[in-house]
Amino acid sequence: MLKTFIGRLRELFTVSGDSPELVQAQFRAFCRQMPTLYFILTVSTLAVSYTFSSRAPLWLSVYLPVAVCLICVGRFVWWLRAGGKPVSHEVALHHLRLTNVLAALLSVALSTWGLNLYGYGDAHAQGHVIFYMALTVIGCIFCLMHLRSAAIAVTLIVIVPYILFLMAKGGPTERAIAVNLALVCMAMISVLLTHYRDFKALIASRRDLTRQQAETQALSNENFRIANIDALTGLANRRRFFYDAEAAFDVVRDSRMPLAIGVIDLDGFKPVNDTFGHAVGDRVLVEAAERFGAIVAATRPLKAAVYRLGGDEFGLIVQGDMTATDLEDLGRRLTEVMSRPFRTGQAHAQMACSVGFAQWPRSGDSAESLFECADYALYHAKRHLRGQTVLFSAEHQAEIINQSVVERNLQAADLSAELSLVYQPLIDLRTGGTVGFEALARWDNPTLGRVGPAVFIPAAERAGLIGTVTRVLLEKALREARTWPSAIGLSFNLSAHDICAAEGVVRLIAIVHASGIDPKRIDFEITETAMAADFERAHQSITALKALGCQVSLDDFGTGYSSLNYVHRLPLDRIKVDRSFVADLDTNPASRKIVKSLTSLCLDFGLTSVIEGVETAEQLEVLAGLNGDLAQGYLFARPMPALEIPAYLAGEAIAFTAPLVRRD
Numbered sequence: 105m106l107k108t109f110i111g112r113l114r115e116l117f118t119v120s121g122d123s124p125e126l127v128q129a130q131f132r133a134f135c136r137q138m139p140t141l142y143f144i145l146t147v148s149t150l151a152v153s154y155t156f157s158s159r160a161p162l163w164l165s166v167y168l169p170v171a172v173c174l175i176c177v178g179r180f181v182w183w184l185r186a187g188g189k190p191v192s193h194e195v196a197l198h199h200l201r202l203t204n205v206l207a208a209l210l211s212v213a214l215s216t217w218g219l220n221l222y223g224y225g226d227a228h229a230q231g232h233v234i235f236y237m238a239l240t241v242i243g244c245i246f247c248l249m250h251l252r253s254a255a256i257a258v259t260l261i262v263i264v265p266y267i268l269f270l271m272a273k274g275g276p277t278e279r280a281i282a283v284n285l286a287l288v289c290m291a292m293i294s295v296l297l298t299h300y301r302d303f304k305a306l307i308a309s310r311r312d313l314t315r316q317q318a319e320t321q322a323l324s325n326e327n328f329r330i331a332n333i334d335a336l337t338g339l340a341n342r343r344r345f346f347y348d349a350e351a352a353f354d355v356v357r358d359s360r361m362p363l364a365i366g367v368i369d370l371d372g373f374k375p376v377n378d379t380f381g382h383a384v385g386d387r388v389l390v391e392a393a394e395r396f397g398a399i400v401a402a403t404r405p406l407k408a409a410v411y412r413l414g415g416d417e418f419g420l421i422v423q424g425d426m427t428a429t430d431l432e433d434l435g436r437r438l439t440e441v442m443s444r445p446f447r448t449g450q451a452h453a454q455m456a457c458s459v460g461f462a463q464w465p466r467s468g469d470s471a472e473s474l475f476e477c478a479d480y481a482l483y484h485a486k487r488h489l490r491g492q493t494v495l496f497s498a499e500h501q502a503e504i505i506n507q508s509v510v511e512r513n514l515q516a517a518d519l520s521a522e523l524s525l526v527y528q529p530l531i532d533l534r535t536g537g538t539v540g541f542e543a544l545a546r547w548d549n550p551t552l553g554r555v556g557p558a559v560f561i562p563a564a565e566r567a568g569l570i571g572t573v574t575r576v577l578l579e580k581a582l583r584e585a586r587t588w589p590s591a592i593g594l595s596f597n598l599s600a601h602d603i604c605a606a607e608g609v610v611r612l613i614a615i616v617h618a619s620g621i622d623p624k625r626i627d628f629e630i631t632e633t634a635m636a637a638d639f640e641r642a643h644q645s646i647t648a649l650k651a652l653g654c655q656v657s658l659d660d661f662g663t664g665y666s667s668l669n670y671v672h673r674l675p676l677d678r679i680k681v682d683r684s685f686v687a688d689l690d691t692n693p694a695s696r697k698i699v700k701s702l703t704s705l706c707l708d709f710g711l712t713s714v715i716e717g718v719e720t721a722e723q724l725e726v727l728a729g730l731n732g733d734l735a736q737g738y739l740f741a742r743p744m745p746a747l748e749i750p751a752y753l754a755g756e757a758i759a760f761t762a763p764l765v766r767r768d
């Protein structure tokens with residue numbers, strides 16, 4: 105019982121450091137209130153000292169109060185200077201405890217001083233002492249409100265002896281004052297205790313709220329992190345890419361510092377994924393991300409970051425004082441690092457990547473348009489400079505404008521009137537005779553004039569018109585082919601969209617049926633890009649065309665990736681060796697080797713080889729030793745309108761047809 109009482113008493117008079125938030129709040133309150141306290145104390149002590157200077161001995165009336173006042177001024181200055189500056193928990197606690205001790209010591213000193221002075225004064229001077237003690241103490245209690253221990257100590261140390269003193273020594277007036285003072289002090293202590301409890305509770309609830317807020321913040325930070333990270337590679341994701349790009353753009357708009365956005369696309373990833381499975385595909389992506397990350401980390405002094413935009417596409421944001429050469433350099437390092445082989449279990453996969461960059465302020469006036477320009481540069485790289493870096497340029501800008509003009513005119517065009525076909529013969533290298541014609545599309549538009557398929561086919565794909573374009577062309581081609589001798593075949597080009605769209609081939613099959621032509625005479629040419637886009641769909645479509653009795657050729661062979669993979673897995677009839685290998689056949693031994701190995705491959709797989717783009721007699725000469733089956737090119741004939749075909753075939757029949765090349 106006694107122990108708990110002493111314990112509670114001790115608790116009442118000590119400053120606890122248990123709650124750092126409370127200590128800090130008390131300290132902050134004191135920084136505002138302590139200067140007031142010391143000011144009141146100093147001024148009123150000096151006033152009493154002045155009243156008694158001629159009545160009491162100097163040590164009591166002057167020296168002692170001045171000494172106390174000097175301490176007060178010292179503390180006054182300290183608290184004034186401490187105001188507003190953040191301090192550590194230890195420093196705050198130290199000064200609260202010091203204040204606690206000082207409050208007790210000053211109370212003892214000043215109340216003893218007052219009591220001693222009292223005897224030297226007349227009624228007025230004594231009244232001053234009573235007034236001084238009572239009011240100063242009330243002022244001090246208010247100022248010490250946030251430190252319960254100090255406030256109670258001051259009240260008890262000053263007031264209790266005073267009341268006892270006045271009761272014992274004073275007349276009726278002094279006793280009445282004593283009673284009054286006792287009542288006021290009791291009321292003040294009660295107010296003080298309530299206030300202190302509320303203050304503590306407020307700080308505690310604020311602390312809980314802060315903790316809660318901190319926890320909520322931590323949780324939302326984590327959510328934000330997860331929402332912005334690509335789970336597979338650990339790189340920042342597409343959302344983050346656009347967020348950062350916008351933020352970077354906001355900065356550079358003010359600072360005029362150059363900014364570039366890049367897009368990287370892996371070349372040959374789809375075949376790896378199809379052949380080795382998704383687990384290997386995932387590993388390749390992770391490793392690609394690591395390789396890109398390492399290159400990007402070494403771009404100092406430029407600031408660069410890499411993101412995974414989805415699939416096998418990555419994004420780059422580059423900031424800093426850069427030139428086009430710096431970007432080309434960065435692109436070269438990225439393509440180089442991707443060309444190193446990837447381990448895929450037992451085997452190695454060879455891949456590459458193409459990069460498109462767009463620079464601000466040269467291209468695009470927003471993060472989004474800069475990205476679109478970079479994407480266009482990438483598209484350009486993939487079509488014309490695979491495995492390389494392309495910077496968006498003024499020519500690209502002009503192309504985009506051209507393309508949108510083409511797209512708009514295509515949308516408004518009367519397709520069945522404006523589309524037509526020209527035909528280029530396929531020559532049997534053994535007999536020199538024409539075995540068929542490849543139909544090549546032409547578009548004659550009243551506004552644009554004649555537009556080549558390399559321009560309008562991609563435009564039709566983008567505008568979602570390719571299905572209609574293909575059907576119009578196929579109907580025309582079949583109608584014209586019906587008039588040819590039955591031994592002459594028709595090769596017809598399909599776009600990736602034709603064989604990847606769900607109802608695409610079904611409608612083509614219906615057209616072939618309706619034409620009444622023998623499906624065996626028809627050969628559909630399909631490029632590798634179509635396989636890469638959606639292998640399963642493409643496979644199904646090819647199987648359906650084969651089931652109809654048509655033939656299927658793999659066009660532009662050798663320009664894509666993992667070509668062998670397709671040859672192996674698809675029910676093909678022919679392979680058309682891309683004309684880029686033929687162009688320097690007579691001058692470049694490497695091209696010779698490639699063509700030779702491709703024709704051998706066709707022999708091994710029982711496929712017919714078609715050599716495209718034979719332009720010169722020299723090329724044909726070299727071809728002689730390379731075992732090709734069929735050939736096509738300006739040397740034999742340029743693409744011709746359907747009307748010229750009867751005359752062409754008749755002329756050929758009259759001419760002496762002999763084997764063009766010797767068969768090994």
Ligand code: C2E
Binds near residue numbers: 719739
């Ligand atoms: P492709 O299938 O590789 O067609 C062969 C292209 O090479 C044709 O260009 C042809 O005119 C050209 N060519 C033929 N012999 C030679 C030669 O000896 N030297 C050179 N330098 N070129 C030669 P064209 O007609 O401009 O067609 C370009 C591409 O457009 C075609 O490439 C094909 O991919 C596409 N295309 C053409 N017609 C159609 C079509 O009806 N539908 C679809 N989807 N694509 C088509």
Ligand code: CA
Binds near residue numbers: 597629
């Ligand atoms: Ca073709």
Ligand code: CA
Binds near residue numbers: 660680683716
């Ligand atoms: Ca071709």
